[in-house]
Amino acid sequence: MVGTGPGDAADLSPRALQALQEARVIVGYKTYIQLLAPLLTPEKEVISTGMTGEVDRCRQAIDRARAGNSVALVSSGDPGVYGMAGLALELLEQEGLLETLAVEIIPGITSATAAAARLGAPLMHDFVVISLSDLLTPWDLIEKRLALAAAGDFVIVLYNPASHKRTGQLARAREIMLQHKRPDTPAGIVRNAYRAEESVTVTNLEHLLECPVDMLSIVIIGNRETRRAGRFLVTPRGYRL
Amino acid sequence: MVGTGPGDAADLSPRALQALQEARVIVGYKTYIQLLAPLLTPEKEVISTGMTGEVDRCRQAIDRARAGNSVALVSSGDPGVYGMAGLALELLEQEGLLETLAVEIIPGITSATAAAARLGAPLMHDFVVISLSDLLTPWDLIEKRLALAAAGDFVIVLYNPASHKRTGQLARAREIMLQHKRPDTPAGIVRNAYRAEESVTVTNLEHLLECPVDMLSIVIIGNRETRRAGRFLVTPRGYRL
Incomplete structure (x- = not known):
């Protein structure tokens, strides 16, 4: 694998x-x-x-x-x-093959950190990774996790924010996050990170829905300390500078 | 970078x-x-x-x-x-150099997924990443995040679970997680993933403290569906097999 x-x-x-x-x-x-x-x-x-x-x-x-x-x-x-x-x-x-075949899992650079690198350094503090796809997960559980993650002031990384058939989930996720996060919380959208058609958008929670997203997009919403630094997003870790 | x-x-x-x-x-x-x-x-x-x-x-x-x-x-x-x-x-x-210097962030395989690969596939569903180091983060906030993550049945990845000077945090984290997760929830500890001194331990939340951890260790605690499959940990995503 x-x-x-x-x-x-x-x-x-x-x-x-x-x-x-x-x-x-x-x-x-x-x-x-x-x-x-x-x-x-x-x-x-x-x-x-x-x-x-x-x-x-x-x-x-x-x-x-x-x-x-x-x-x-x-x-x-x-x-x-x-x-x-x-x-x-x-x-x-x-199939009873787990002990007889030689199985190895080879890690790769995951989309969360690839997207984060294009945005700057939004994942410098505790974060959650949540998929908005409800094909395999009940939507209730996804909503519950979004609410808890927002209540804990985690940076939030959304995989599968939308597809051709699923378009309302990100709007609902935004509503839930707005119950705990300020509208001006910085957010970023990276589509096709490190691929030919790459696009990088820096925005905030208030304006999140104005930017198109699809299955090839990763959405990152900051914590209460995340801010813009030039063209980048940065979540401070707390060093005294 | x-x-x-x-x-x-x-x-x-x-x-x-x-x-x-x-x-x-x-x-x-x-x-x-x-x-x-x-x-x-x-x-x-x-x-x-x-x-x-x-x-x-x-x-x-x-x-x-x-x-x-x-x-x-x-x-x-x-x-x-x-x-x-x-x-x-x-x-x-x-320093006013953000726009004048050419700055690039180059992503790498992060410890969470390197450790996960050694354990099997524990991160197949929504997960949180939390550092237990309270050098830069108030311990109260770390406790709050642990409790919310456990309440949301997230898979939990702990960075910096202990150091020479910090030894009690993992015990306290375990107590908090046990308020929401069963004692037999599978857990894994990977020290020095993909390095010469690598060690991989599969255990559960009840026995978590019996295995030594340090700054070079990553600890992963499953969600309610995480289970052992042979020598591996697997968190099912929900496919019908």
């Missing part, structure tokens, strides 16, 4: 690169497989599936591994953060 | 490597500078300082940059997660 980071080869760790080079079979979501095109030499078997094909993709990877192939199951970012690592471990256990 | 990941060259991104190769001056905390020894060619100036010298280290980096040098200010893991990026941006602003 290989984390490929944001997508550019400059952000792919040598450990991940080696795993991709050594694998006979590479399995992953279409969009991310395309970012790896230079590595996909003709002798490799490539299995790519669409966005909601996670279980199918994992089962195909396991089938190829059971047949004796070295398989790289690819996640963009880090495979352990809303990626494929957990599902793969669960299916390997179900 | 360069994130070098866990420490092994295999986890250093090509973007970070290039920055280190191009820099005339490399500034960082002693222990992490030692991990970079193979890159420290004789023509480079190396400035390393002790653990609590963050402000001094940053000022030295800025002085060298102001004098016209390309400077790499090194953080292990990701520079934006309890690293040097925020402090550096604050000091650059204070």
Whole structure:
């Protein structure tokens, strides 16, 4: 299970690169497989599936591994953060293969910190990571977590803030955060961090909905001390300067 | 500001490597500078300082940059997660250099996901990152955040769980988490992830204090669905299998 980071080869760790080079079979979501095109030499078997094909993709990877192939199951970012690592471990256990196959999880630069780097340093203090996708998680639980995170003055990182079908969640999340965070709390939106179509927007909680977001966006909302410094966002850690 | 990941060259991104190769001056905390020894060619100036010298280290980096040098200010893991990026941006602003110097934050594999990869896939669902160091943060606020995170059934990642001088914080954190999480909630401790002296321990909240922790350890406590799968920890995301 290989984390490929944001997508550019400059952000792919040598450990991940080696795993991709050594694998006979590479399995992953279409969009991310395309970012790896230079590595996909003709002798490799490539299995790519669409966005909601996670279980199918994992089962195909396991089938190829059971047949004796070295398989790289690819996640963009880090495979352990809303990626494929957990599902793969669960299916390997179900198939009784967890102890017989050599399994390794190779970390990658996760979207939260890639996006943060483009915004400056918004994650310098305690933060939460929450996905706004309610495909697999009851929306009530997501709302509860948003409220608690805002009450604790955490910096909040939102994964999956919207999709084609889901457009109201970010508005509701903003309402909940506004019960604890000031409207002028700085916020940032990074779409396609470190990819060709990258866009970086610095805004605040009040104006958050004026900026377009989608599945390729990460939204970060500061804590009460987060502020702008030039073009950057900074959350002070508390050093005396 | 360069994130070098866990420490092994295999986890250093090509973007970070290039920055280190191009820099005339490399500034960082002693222990992490030692991990970079193979890159420290004789023509480079190396400035390393002790653990609590963050402000001094940053000022030295800025002085060298102001004098016209390309400077790499090194953080292990990701520079934006309890690293040097925020402090550096604050000091650059204070010195009026934020718009005149070319500033770049280069992300790295952060300790939370490096440790998680060694444990399996504990971060597959919403999680919080909290530092137990009260050097810069009032302990009351840390306790409040722990309680809210536990009440929200977040997976909890603890940075700086203990140091030579601080030994009681993890015990208190465990008490707080036990008000919301079951004693058999799986937990993991990873010390020196991906370094020579790595150790990985899988335990649970009840037995958490029986395992030694220090500044080089990351502690991860699961949510109510986290479970063991073979030697791994897995937090299911909710797929039907």
